[in-house]
Amino acid sequence: MSYASFSIFALVCYIYLFLALLASQKNRLIFSFLILLVDMILWTGGSFAMRMCFGPSTSFWFDVSLIGLIFMPYVFYNFISEFIGKKDEKIRRFWLYISIILNVLNYTTHVFLEAPEMIMLHNDVVFIYHFTWHIYIVIGICIICALQIVYNVYCCVKNGDRMLYQFTPILAGISILLLGHGLIMLDIFKGIPLDILSGIINALLLFYALYKKHLFNLKLLVSKRNCYAISAIITILLFSNYLVPLRNFIVQHFSYYLDPMILVFIIFMFVFVCIQTLLKRFIDQIFIKEEKQQADYLKSFSDHVRNTLSVYEIAQDICEIITETLGVHRVYVCMQEGNHQDYHIIYGNASLERQNFTFQVDNPIVEELKEKKDCLLYDDFKRSLNYRSMWENEKQLLEHLQIECIVPLIEDELIGMVLLTKKLKNQYTYEDMKFLSSVASISTIALKNSRLYEMVYQEAISDEMTGLLNRKYFYKQFEELFTQKGKECTLTLILVSLDDVRLYNQLYGTKEGDKAIMKAAQIMQKTMPDTAIISRLSGKEFAILLPECSLQTARDLAENVRYQLANANNDQDDFALRSVTGSFGIASIPLLASNPKQLEEYANQALYQAKRRGKNQVVIYNEETKSSMQTQKDSKDKENIYSEYAEMIYALTATIDTKDHYTFTHSKNVAYYACELAYAIGLKEDVVEIIREAALLHDIGKIGIREDILNKQGKLTSEEYEIMKGHVENSIGIIRYLPSLDYVIPVVISHHERWDGRGYPRGISKEDIPIGGRILCVADSFDAMTSKRSYKESFTLEYAIKELKNQAGKQFDPQLAEVFVRLLESGHIKLQVEQREKNHSTD
Incomplete structure (x- = not known):
C-alpha cells in the first residue's frame, strides 16, 4: 500500500488553509498561524517529495521535511502566545534560536535522525525510520516546549483572561500531534505516516479555534481563489484515475487526427473550466446573493443616516x-x-x-x-x-x-x-x-x-452659564407656542428677579455670584413641570412659561421656588449675608393679557410690585396692580431716591437715639469725617455720596441690640461683644429692604474690617476691603475715640492722632490714615465732639 496519498492530502489541506487565510484581515494572531501553516507545508511537502522520490534526492527532501518538524515547537509556541495575548518576545526568540541550532546540527551531522531506509513492500516504496537515543534530545525539547505552552494556557485560564473551552481544540490538536509522532516510533506503526495524519487533524483543530474567535469568515474557504484550487484538485483526482484509459481510448480512435497528449490536455482544460464554472455558480447562489443583499442594506442605511x-x-x-x-x-x-x-x-x-x-x-x-x-x-x-x-x-x-x-x-x-x-x-x-x-x-x-x-x-439656543434657554430662543418658543395654541389657550408667565445679586457679587466676588445664579437655575429646573419653558433673560432675570397652567398652580410653584431660594444657603455660618432671595411676577393669558407682548408687560409690572413691597415675594398681576403702576413714575434719579428715603433714614436713627443717644450724632459725625477724607483722596462726587449715605446708615442695626448692652457702663463680656458685633448683619438686613439703596451695603458691611484681616464679619484684608469701608473704618474709629461714651471719657485730639499713626497698617489703611492725620493737623477737618456735647446739654 502507498502512503504518498496521505502526504498529498495533508499538503493540499495546508495550502488550502493558507490561501484562505491570505484573503482574511491580517493581525498578529493570523500571521502566527500563517507561519505555522508554512512550517507544516515544509514538513508535509518535503515528506511528499521524498515519498514520490522527486529530485534532487530523497535525502534532500528528508532534510526539508525535518526542518519543518524541528521548527514546530517554536511556531506552536509563537501561535499559542499570540492566541492568549502573552507578551514574551525573549522566550519566543529563545525557542527560535534552539530550533535553528537543532536544524544546523542535524543538517550537518544527522546526529538526531538519519534519512529513512527505502524498501519495496507489495510493489510500493515504504520508508522505515531507524531511531537512536539522540532523537530523545529533540523529543525532550519538544516536551519541555509543550509543557511551557500548557503552563501558559493554565496561567491564562487561572487569571481569567481566557476560559478553558477556548483552548480545548488547541490542546486536543497538540495532544494528537504528539501522539502521532510518538506512535511512529513503535515497530507496529513503522512505515505508517501517523505523523502526517496527526498534523492534518491538528491544523484543522487550530483553524476551528481561530474561527471560534471570529477572526475570519468561513466564506473565505470558498473564495474565488479557492474555487480555482478546488476545481484543479477535483480535475486532477479525476484524471489520476482515468488518465490511462482515456489516453488509450484516444490512441485507439483519434491518433490519426491529433496528437493524443494535446487532446488529453484540451479535455483536461475543458473539464477544469466546466467544474470551476459550475462550482462558482453554486457558491454565488448560496453566498453572494446574501452578501449583495446585505451590501444593499448597508448602502441604503449609510445614505439615510448621512443625511x-x-x-x-x-x-x-x-x-x-x-x-x-x-x-x-x-x-x-x-x-x-x-x-x-x-x-x-x-x-x-x-x-x-x-x-x-x-x-x-x-x-x-x-x-x-x-x-x-x-x-x-x-x-x-x-x-x-x-x-x-x-x-x-x-x-x-x-x-x-x-x-x-x-x-x-x-x-x-x-x-x-x-x-x-x-x-x-x-x-x-x-x-x-x-x-x-x-x-x-x-x-x-x-x-x-x-x-x-x-x-x-x-x-x-442655551445660556452658557445655566444651560437654560437664552433670551432669543425663549421669545421664539413663546411666539410659536402662542401661535400653535391659539388665543383661547392658557399661558402663564412667571418672571423671576434674584434679589441683591449685585451685593452678593460685591461681598463674595462674581465667581460666588455665578454659583448662586446657577443654583437658582437648578432649583427652577427641578421644581417646574416638564412642560415648562425656562429661560435666563439677563444677568439675574429669569422667565418661566407654563402652558395650560392656572394662576393658582403657578403661584404655588413660584412660592416653592422662592422658599428654596431663601433657604439655599442656610447651612452657611454667614447665612444672613449669603441669602439670595427672589421676587416673582405672574401674569396669564387670557386673563387680562391677550397677547405675548401684553403678557410680558403685565408680568413685569407684577415683578416691580414685588420689588417695591420689600422683595422675596410672589405677586400676581391684577387690576389693583395695574392701577398702582399707573400712578408711579417710570424712573427716578439717584438724588430723588435718596431724598425719598432720607426721612426714613433719620426716623430710624432717631429711633436708635431713644435707646442710645450716642448713635444718632455719631452717624452724622462719621458722615462728615468720611466725606472729607473721600474728597481729599480724589473720589468722585457720586462715590462720596454713597459713602455719606453708608455712614448715616452704618450703625442702623443697633436698633436690634438690647439697651443694657448699648448703654453698659463697663466693659462688655465676650458674649455681649458677640451680640454687639451682630449689629452689622442687622444693618444689612434693614438696608436690603430699602429699595434702590442696597448699593451702600458693601460699604456698611466693611466698616469693622481691619487692614490686617483681623476684623469682622468677614475677616477680609487690605484692598479686598472696599474703599468706602476703609474710609468709614478710619472715620468711625476717630469719632469713637474723641467722643464721650457710657463706658469711657473722650480722648484728646493728640491721643487720637497718635492712635491713628500707631494703627496704620494694622487696623487702618496706612495711606488713608496718613491723609486723615494730615487733614486733622492742618485744621481742614474740624473736631465734631463739641457739637455733640452741646446737643446733649440742651437735652
Whole structure:
C-alpha cells in the first residue's frame, strides 16, 4: 500500500488553509498561524517529495521535511502566545534560536535522525525510520516546549483572561500531534505516516479555534481563489484515475487526427473550466446573493443616516437595519447623553419592553468593549473574569432582556453600544459580526456628527452659564407656542428677579455670584413641570412659561421656588449675608393679557410690585396692580431716591437715639469725617455720596441690640461683644429692604474690617476691603475715640492722632490714615465732639 496519498492530502489541506487565510484581515494572531501553516507545508511537502522520490534526492527532501518538524515547537509556541495575548518576545526568540541550532546540527551531522531506509513492500516504496537515543534530545525539547505552552494556557485560564473551552481544540490538536509522532516510533506503526495524519487533524483543530474567535469568515474557504484550487484538485483526482484509459481510448480512435497528449490536455482544460464554472455558480447562489443583499442594506442605511442629524432617528435606523437583515428579536441603542459619562438606553424597537437601564462608565462590559473594540458575544463574556465583577442585579437585568450580543459604537472613544437579543433563526456567526461591525462603523460616524450638530445647536439656543434657554430662543418658543395654541389657550408667565445679586457679587466676588445664579437655575429646573419653558433673560432675570397652567398652580410653584431660594444657603455660618432671595411676577393669558407682548408687560409690572413691597415675594398681576403702576413714575434719579428715603433714614436713627443717644450724632459725625477724607483722596462726587449715605446708615442695626448692652457702663463680656458685633448683619438686613439703596451695603458691611484681616464679619484684608469701608473704618474709629461714651471719657485730639499713626497698617489703611492725620493737623477737618456735647446739654 502507498502512503504518498496521505502526504498529498495533508499538503493540499495546508495550502488550502493558507490561501484562505491570505484573503482574511491580517493581525498578529493570523500571521502566527500563517507561519505555522508554512512550517507544516515544509514538513508535509518535503515528506511528499521524498515519498514520490522527486529530485534532487530523497535525502534532500528528508532534510526539508525535518526542518519543518524541528521548527514546530517554536511556531506552536509563537501561535499559542499570540492566541492568549502573552507578551514574551525573549522566550519566543529563545525557542527560535534552539530550533535553528537543532536544524544546523542535524543538517550537518544527522546526529538526531538519519534519512529513512527505502524498501519495496507489495510493489510500493515504504520508508522505515531507524531511531537512536539522540532523537530523545529533540523529543525532550519538544516536551519541555509543550509543557511551557500548557503552563501558559493554565496561567491564562487561572487569571481569567481566557476560559478553558477556548483552548480545548488547541490542546486536543497538540495532544494528537504528539501522539502521532510518538506512535511512529513503535515497530507496529513503522512505515505508517501517523505523523502526517496527526498534523492534518491538528491544523484543522487550530483553524476551528481561530474561527471560534471570529477572526475570519468561513466564506473565505470558498473564495474565488479557492474555487480555482478546488476545481484543479477535483480535475486532477479525476484524471489520476482515468488518465490511462482515456489516453488509450484516444490512441485507439483519434491518433490519426491529433496528437493524443494535446487532446488529453484540451479535455483536461475543458473539464477544469466546466467544474470551476459550475462550482462558482453554486457558491454565488448560496453566498453572494446574501452578501449583495446585505451590501444593499448597508448602502441604503449609510445614505439615510448621512443625511440625518437627529440622534434619535439614527438609533431608530440602527434598530431597523439589524432587525430586518439579521432577524434579531429586539435591539436597544445605548448612548452617553449630555455631560453624563454613563450609557443610557435611548431607543429600543420593542417600546413595551424598554428598560430604564444604565451602563455605568466603569461597568465591566464597558471596559471589555473599550479594550476589544469589537462585537462581544454575551455567552463568551459570561465565561470571563470581568463577568464575575458585575453586580448581580446587572446580570439579572441582562438575562431578563435576553441580551446575546453587544456591538460597540467606538472610534477614538466609546460613545455608545447596541444591545441585541437572540436571533429568530440560528446563532450569531462571523458573517453577522462583520455586518454588525460595518453598521457600527457607519453609525458611529453619523452619531458623532449628529451629536456635534446637537451640541452646536444647543449652545446656540442655551445660556452658557445655566444651560437654560437664552433670551432669543425663549421669545421664539413663546411666539410659536402662542401661535400653535391659539388665543383661547392658557399661558402663564412667571418672571423671576434674584434679589441683591449685585451685593452678593460685591461681598463674595462674581465667581460666588455665578454659583448662586446657577443654583437658582437648578432649583427652577427641578421644581417646574416638564412642560415648562425656562429661560435666563439677563444677568439675574429669569422667565418661566407654563402652558395650560392656572394662576393658582403657578403661584404655588413660584412660592416653592422662592422658599428654596431663601433657604439655599442656610447651612452657611454667614447665612444672613449669603441669602439670595427672589421676587416673582405672574401674569396669564387670557386673563387680562391677550397677547405675548401684553403678557410680558403685565408680568413685569407684577415683578416691580414685588420689588417695591420689600422683595422675596410672589405677586400676581391684577387690576389693583395695574392701577398702582399707573400712578408711579417710570424712573427716578439717584438724588430723588435718596431724598425719598432720607426721612426714613433719620426716623430710624432717631429711633436708635431713644435707646442710645450716642448713635444718632455719631452717624452724622462719621458722615462728615468720611466725606472729607473721600474728597481729599480724589473720589468722585457720586462715590462720596454713597459713602455719606453708608455712614448715616452704618450703625442702623443697633436698633436690634438690647439697651443694657448699648448703654453698659463697663466693659462688655465676650458674649455681649458677640451680640454687639451682630449689629452689622442687622444693618444689612434693614438696608436690603430699602429699595434702590442696597448699593451702600458693601460699604456698611466693611466698616469693622481691619487692614490686617483681623476684623469682622468677614475677616477680609487690605484692598479686598472696599474703599468706602476703609474710609468709614478710619472715620468711625476717630469719632469713637474723641467722643464721650457710657463706658469711657473722650480722648484728646493728640491721643487720637497718635492712635491713628500707631494703627496704620494694622487696623487702618496706612495711606488713608496718613491723609486723615494730615487733614486733622492742618485744621481742614474740624473736631465734631463739641457739637455733640452741646446737643446733649440742651437735652
